[in-house]
Amino acid sequence: MKIQLFGISKDIVGKRELEFPEDPSIVTVLDLKKWLLEKYPRMGNLNSIGIAVDLEYADDTLAIGTAKEVALIPPVSGG
Numbered sequence: 856m857k858i859q860l861f862g863i864s865k866d867i868v869g870k871r872e873l874e875f876p877e878d879p880s881i882v883t884v885l886d887l888k889k890w891l892l893e894k895y896p897r898m899g900n901l902n903s904i905g906i907a908v909d910l911e912y913a914d915d916t917l918a919i920g921t922a923k924e925v926a927l928i929p930p931v932s933g934g
Contacts, residue, residue, distance in 0.1 A: 856875040856923065856924070857872045857873070857874065857875065857924065858872060858873040858875055858887075858925045858926070859871070859872050859924065859925070859926040860873065861927060861928060862928075862929040862931070863929045863930075864901075864904065864929045867895055867897045867898055875925065878890065882918055882919070883916055883917060883918055883919065884906050884913045884915045884917045884919060885915035887906065887925070888904070888906070888915070901929055901930060903930050904928065904929055904930070905927075905928035905929075906925060906926070906927060907924075907926040907928055909922050909923055910924065912928070
């Protein structure tokens with residue numbers, strides 16, 4: 856499974872997508888967020904980061920084991 860990156864999250868990581876980590880401790884969206892912060896500490900500078908699982912925003916408790924697609928949605932600003 857791939858993790859799609861957009862906006863500033865793409866800039867922080869340096870690419871458009873990541874391979875989902877083969878780590879059995881990553882079960883929920885919150886687990887994935889913790890992994891991302893550990894691997895890419897600059898993600899902690901963002902006010903918030905949304906995660907979409909199979910094209911729908913997901914809360915931290917959602918299990919992601921059977922997902923086909925995960926995307927990081929960084930905060931947006933506009934005027």
